[in-house]
Amino acid sequence: MNNIIVIFSTTLFLAVSFSHAIESDFCVGDPSLPKGPGGYSCKDPANVTTDDFVFTGFRGERTTNNILGLNGTLASLSTFPALNGLGISIGKLDFGVGGHVPIHSHRTSEVIVVTKGSLIAGFIASNNVAYYKTLEVGDVMVFPKTMLHFQFNNGTTPATAFVSLNGANPGTQYVTGALFAGNLPGTLAQQITLLSEDEVMRMKTFLNTA
Amino acid sequence: MNNIIVIFSTTLFLAVSFSHAIESDFCVGDPSLPKGPGGYSCKDPANVTTDDFVFTGFRGERTTNNILGLNGTLASLSTFPALNGLGISIGKLDFGVGGHVPIHSHRTSEVIVVTKGSLIAGFIASNNVAYYKTLEVGDVMVFPKTMLHFQFNNGTTPATAFVSLNGANPGTQYVTGALFAGNLPGTLAQQITLLSEDEVMRMKTFLNTA
Amino acid sequence: MNNIIVIFSTTLFLAVSFSHAIESDFCVGDPSLPKGPGGYSCKDPANVTTDDFVFTGFRGERTTNNILGLNGTLASLSTFPALNGLGISIGKLDFGVGGHVPIHSHRTSEVIVVTKGSLIAGFIASNNVAYYKTLEVGDVMVFPKTMLHFQFNNGTTPATAFVSLNGANPGTQYVTGALFAGNLPGTLAQQITLLSEDEVMRMKTFLNTA
Amino acid sequence: MNNIIVIFSTTLFLAVSFSHAIESDFCVGDPSLPKGPGGYSCKDPANVTTDDFVFTGFRGERTTNNILGLNGTLASLSTFPALNGLGISIGKLDFGVGGHVPIHSHRTSEVIVVTKGSLIAGFIASNNVAYYKTLEVGDVMVFPKTMLHFQFNNGTTPATAFVSLNGANPGTQYVTGALFAGNLPGTLAQQITLLSEDEVMRMKTFLNTA
Amino acid sequence: MNNIIVIFSTTLFLAVSFSHAIESDFCVGDPSLPKGPGGYSCKDPANVTTDDFVFTGFRGERTTNNILGLNGTLASLSTFPALNGLGISIGKLDFGVGGHVPIHSHRTSEVIVVTKGSLIAGFIASNNVAYYKTLEVGDVMVFPKTMLHFQFNNGTTPATAFVSLNGANPGTQYVTGALFAGNLPGTLAQQITLLSEDEVMRMKTFLNTA
Amino acid sequence: MNNIIVIFSTTLFLAVSFSHAIESDFCVGDPSLPKGPGGYSCKDPANVTTDDFVFTGFRGERTTNNILGLNGTLASLSTFPALNGLGISIGKLDFGVGGHVPIHSHRTSEVIVVTKGSLIAGFIASNNVAYYKTLEVGDVMVFPKTMLHFQFNNGTTPATAFVSLNGANPGTQYVTGALFAGNLPGTLAQQITLLSEDEVMRMKTFLNTA
Structure with a gap:
């Protein structure tokens, strides 16, 4: 029986040789190495641990007592290098009453989901038509790539939302x-x-x- | 002055003619028309309204008293056709105590953020190395595309998480x-x-x- | 000899059968058919002629006596359907003295070449740094995708430039x-x-x- | 027990609702519907069977007594519509003695593997440097996309090779x-x-x- | 006449200057340099020879007397670095009687062609429908990207197949x-x-x- | 008031932290660093100036008294490294009477616009059908990617044209x-x-x- 196990392990190893080096499944960015148009060079996979794939920067409460009434954190390429080459990022937005994200655009499409309070959110298409609406808790809106868009807390309580973008570095x-x-x-x-x-x-x- | 306004409006119209038909900014899917490898044909943009870009399917409470202890909703191509061609989707996962998403894979990468309770989440790379960890509220984990992964509520209270995937139809x-x-x-x-x-x-x- | 020719023609036909239907080389757009995220459905290749691949809309002189001092024409998906699926477009810009293209962005990168007069052209990066310069006849500038950019004829004579963008429908x-x-x-x-x-x-x- | 099964089935159905309509996993081409830049519209998945995914056109012997000394069959978009949207194709080449594939190019890269006889195969880079070699049974050569390349049976026996290209319709x-x-x-x-x-x-x- | 040749050579050189450095046609991977999400850095093209583009690892007979009854070799990024950036790979599978490739998935689509014996091959779609069939010599099957699939020699003789995948490193x-x-x-x-x-x-x- | 300004600046800085490092907007190529399949590594953005984004190599008159009757200059990856990763290039072609660009192909699609004289331009599809026509000043023609194409000055005066290609390094x-x-x-x-x-x-x- 032992022999079979050994043989099998070897065989499975052979079979797994169809697969490839671990760095092909992911490419955790190493900012100390050269960067190309597609992102950072990969960290040596021998040094990659589970912690590389976990971002804890959204923990805790955020203050919003600034002129925008906004506190935003983005887990993107520079703050969460495991996203390198994977084409996705995620952010948390805390809005005070009257807080807002000023009108902006980026290279990627975005979805937003409201988890506290309410927000007016919208985007403007290239023919100048604005699509905007008040979102309640649980509502999702999509902003097509490159289109100017905004979020504004016109409610009477603080609001929180998560956004996700299909690029590691939305710009x-x-x-x-x-x-x-x-x-x-x-x-x-x-x-x-x-x-x-x-x-x-x-x-x-x-x-x-x- | 009136003349100037008219001229300007005309001029701006000319300038905007550099831009293109509204259907180029987005392509809300119309399931009644032919579908191709890249998604659905576009709904007539003249019939597109703000409501097309808003998904309300996450509203309300969900029960998790089933054998998986899970209630999941995904805003993806079939349930939220505005995502057509935009390459992104978003889901909400409610876990009872002991609830879990069984091991699975999809064509896209995924980020998860925990908004209530805690979860063990992880993925397994093609060399059979498993990367898994208990995530607390606010924590984010990324699952590289195609890799088998799972989430499991091993805590003592219900848990909620949002996931986002960089494809409109993750499969x-x-x-x-x-x-x-x-x-x-x-x-x-x-x-x-x-x-x-x-x-x-x-x-x-x-x-x-x- | 005739036999050989016939055989050869047949043979070459067989060989060419490795190649594929003519619609695979191009897909001239047919706006009367459904449109998807990747562009228009293809016009029946049996009806495609050389004229489909030629755009004559830049011929002739243009006036610029409007409030922008600008006359622009873009050969893009809607005006030149042969570009469908090919990922490229081209425009001609005529500027009066003081004429300008107001600040704008699009989904694609752009190159501009000045063929008459001079222009101040520039773009602004996402960290608010503006890169701008006066371009002389023959000079080329590149505007990275999605970045806000502009062109302004600050010279004393009319100016002309051609722009090309790596998308059929820049938006x-x-x-x-x-x-x-x-x-x-x-x-x-x-x-x-x-x-x-x-x-x-x-x-x-x-x-x-x- | 029965109840549990039923509940579980329902639950699993819920879970599977994260997944998507079957047509998202594949898009077997239907040439009777409109075609776009990315390929054919999808055949109704309700009518798709295993036979759609199997191509039998390489069965049997082929004659090579024509002027090229070649018999080639390609399983590509038009002959094997299951490839629609999947970005891959495969061909079989039978060469008589002296048979050859004349110099050609296509939109995709190609790998060739010799399974009988031997072949001189090669490509020419854009700086006019030709890379060519005699391949024996089992040898593989890669031809980078768009580069002119050829295969020639300079041996004394017939030869066979399979080629694969990373496009459903190489052109x-x-x-x-x-x-x-x-x-x-x-x-x-x-x-x-x-x-x-x-x-x-x-x-x-x-x-x-x- | 000599002068014309010289001039022409110079002229052709000018014309060829429209083309670009040889490393643009291909990018043979150099594992000693940094690797990014898109693959390895390129080997110095001055050191690239025809042998870089030829893989001989399929030569010779393979034994299949292990517990899987399988012997597989893959010409992919790590074993055949010329594939770097070209998006294609190729493998050879030798099956003993009863041999099989266990159920697996990868980032790319795959075609298989049987060249000896017969195989049951199949894949399972995301709605749990399995598409499987016995393939004879010459038959091709396609496995859509990411879908679980398998091959199994249920015949009475050894079997051989070639597979090709539209990625240099399928994972x-x-x-x-x-x-x-x-x-x-x-x-x-x-x-x-x-x-x-x-x-x-x-x-x-x-x-x-x- | 001063306080508000300071707070705002800080706040805007927070907001801008959603954006990312400047090297994400562009990646000016640095040929001294490793090159990958997607292009060069990025020049340190701290050293990037406006001049990096401007190409002046089309200035001045060109002679065409060589055997091709052609003088061509291409602003592409090697001569204009700001194009690195941006997927576009631009060239200027000066033709003497009878001058021509010999038949050629490249990895990208191309548009040509005639700015002086006239040219016969055309491409040949994979079914051997040639599409060609005489272009006058202002006319544009598109050559689909990979297809063989040519330009020929059959007029009685010199001609000039600009071409743009949707790749930084067309090959x-x-x-x-x-x-x-x-x-x-x-x-x-x-x-x-x-x-x-x-x-x-x-x-x-x-x-x-x-």
Whole structure:
């Protein structure tokens, strides 16, 4: 019987040789190695443990007493390198009353599910039609890739939602930040938006980039 | 001034003509039309409303007093056709004490976040190494595409989790169901698993397919 | 000799049977048939002619005496259905002095080449860093997918450029149009941009959507 | 006990509802329905049987007494519609002595394995470097996608090989056929190849297209 | 005349400069360099020879006198690094009488062709419907990606088959191995399969992991 | 007020932390680092400037007094590393009278737009049907991926065109160069094309590889 077991183990090993090195099932990112268009190089699989596949950054309570009334955490490529090459990420959003995620876009589609409170959420299609609605606890909305979208807690209590995106590194771009919070000159910002010079300067002053 | 507005509107219309028909931003599935490898044909965008992009099927409480101790709902291609072509889906899992999702696989990667209770969750890589851990509220785990995985409520209270998958139609396959609950003959099931004839028959009797 | 020719023709036909139906090389879109996430259904290849593969919509001079100082034409899925499934499109942009393409984004990356005059062109990355420069005749700039970008003729003469995008239907979205020219309520526009109520109303009045 | 079985079956059904309609696992092509860039529309899964997944067209002996000394059969999209959307195809090549597959290319990569006799096989990279070698029984060679390649039985006995390509519809294009066997005018063929007028006319006469 | 040749060579060089560095046509994997989600880094193309593109590991006879009655060899990423980035692999399976490949799945679709003997082959869809049939010499079957499948020599003579998969590294996962041959605890294996404790322990003892 | 600004800046920073490291928006290639199947490793984003995204290699006049009557420049991966991972490239073609791009193919689809003079352009489908036409200034033609195609200035004046391809590294392969200008032996070239021995030797002598 022992012999059979040994033979079988060997045989199964042979069979398993059809399968491949463990790094083919996953590729936990190693930021110390070169990065390519598809993500990070893989961490040596010999050093990968279960903890690599678990993200604990959503634990605990978050405060939302800031000007956006928002606290957001994203488990994405940089904070959860196990997502490298797997094409998915997940975030937690805590909204104070009146809190919101400003209008933004990213390379991936997104689903949101509300788990506390309520939110107005919506996106705008490329023909300028806005699709928006108040979501209750348990409701899901999908935002198609690249389309501008937003979430806003217009309720009377705090709200929480989870979002998931089909990319490890969605590349979120906020319109307000892109136009006014970086190094784009105010005159250019004005010309390419048709906003008034006064408003552009007000925003840049507000964001300390005037 | 009126003239300028009209001109501008026309001009902006011209500019927007760089953009394209609304059906390019999304393709809400119409199950009454032909389906291809990439999903359903698109519903006429003239009939698309905000409600198409919102799924309310997670509302309300779910009972888990069945033999799996599980109640699961998936917002995927068939139940939420707005996902058509967008490559993402989302599910809600309610576990009773001892409840579990049996071992299964699908075409897509998955993230899970625990929102109530705790769960043992894990996956097994192609070299037979199992990565599993008890997840607390707020914890996220990722299951790489195609790898067998499971969730099990080994705690003393009910548990809830949300899962998201980077495909509109993940194609979940349960090992136990595939082997014993369908039309695969018991003799074949035995030969390709090395399980005993007795156990195969016990399972098929249990699942009413003997 | 004749026999050999016949045999050869037959033989070559057999060999060519390794190849496949003509519709596999291309799939000229037929808008009268169902459309899926990947594009239009294919026109019957028996009715496809060379003219399907040629777009003549860039011929002739264009006027730019409108408020944007811009005249743009895009050969994309809807105007040039031969692009269906091929993942590429091309546009021509004529700018008057001071003319510009307002800030926008799309699902695809883009290259621009200036063929007359000069343009300031640029994009803004997701960390709000703007990359912009004056392009001379012959210069090329690349705008990475999804990133907000713009072109502006700050020169003293009209300018012309060609753009190419790696998608048949890029889905261009203009920020100004999305926020102010459609059905998004002004109060929401204000909240999700941090712009002032006055400016939002000014824009909506200007665009006739107040 | 019976109750438990019933409950369990119901429960398992619930669990299986995470999975999706059967047509998501495969999409057997139905040529009578519209075709899109990604392939055929799916046959109604209720009418799909095991026979759809089995191709028997390689059975039996093939003659090779034609001018190419070749008999090839390809199980691809048109002859084996179960491949629709699955991105793979397989062919069988029987070579007489001196038989060959003329130089050709296709949209997909290809592996070849020799099962009888021997073959010179090779491809040419875009820098004009040819990689070619005599393959013995059991040898495998890979031809990278789009690269021109060929197989030639320079041995003294018939040869057989199987090829597999990572596309359901590779779109094989033969250089000789493209240049001389279709409707390309001889003068154009000459100009774009630098071949002599005499040789072009000799080929077109040989292929009966002069 | 010589001058023309020289000029032409130069000209052709210019023309070929439209093409690109040789490493773009292929990317033979170099396991000593970092690996990313898409595969290995490329071997220096200056050191690539024809032998890189040829795999000889299928040569010779294989014994099948082990408990599975199987001998399998796979030309995949790790054994045939020229497949790196090309998305295809090929395997040879030798079955003794009663030999079989246990039930398994992988990330890619697969075609199998029988070249000696006969085999029962099949796959199970996600709704638990099994599609299986006896294949004769020359018959091909396709197994859709991710679906559990198997091959079993129920004939009276040895059998041989070739398989091809549309991925360089399919990641084959055997159900029996995943559940019982690795480090998954028996109690978990039991709970997530509904198998009996006795059977689980019997399997783990058999596979020497109890 | 100052406080609010500071808080807001912090808040916006939090929000922007949903976005990701700048290298996710683009991946300017660094040829000194390992290259993978998807392209080069990324240049350190801290060293990326606007100049990386601008290509000036089309500036100035080009001579076409060579045997092809052609001068071509391609902004692709090797000459414009910002294209790395972005899947697009662009070229400029200057044709003398009678100048042409010999018949060739590449991994990507291509659009061409004529900006000066006129050109006969065309491609040949895998069933040997040639689609070709004379293009005037402003006309666009599309060449489906992998299909053999050509451009020829049959007009009486020089011509210029821009081409764009949906790949950063198209991998252009010229038939004439592949067959006669490299190391493929003449006897093989003859056998796999059916061209005459004399013509093959004439071509190899002409290209100095006899």
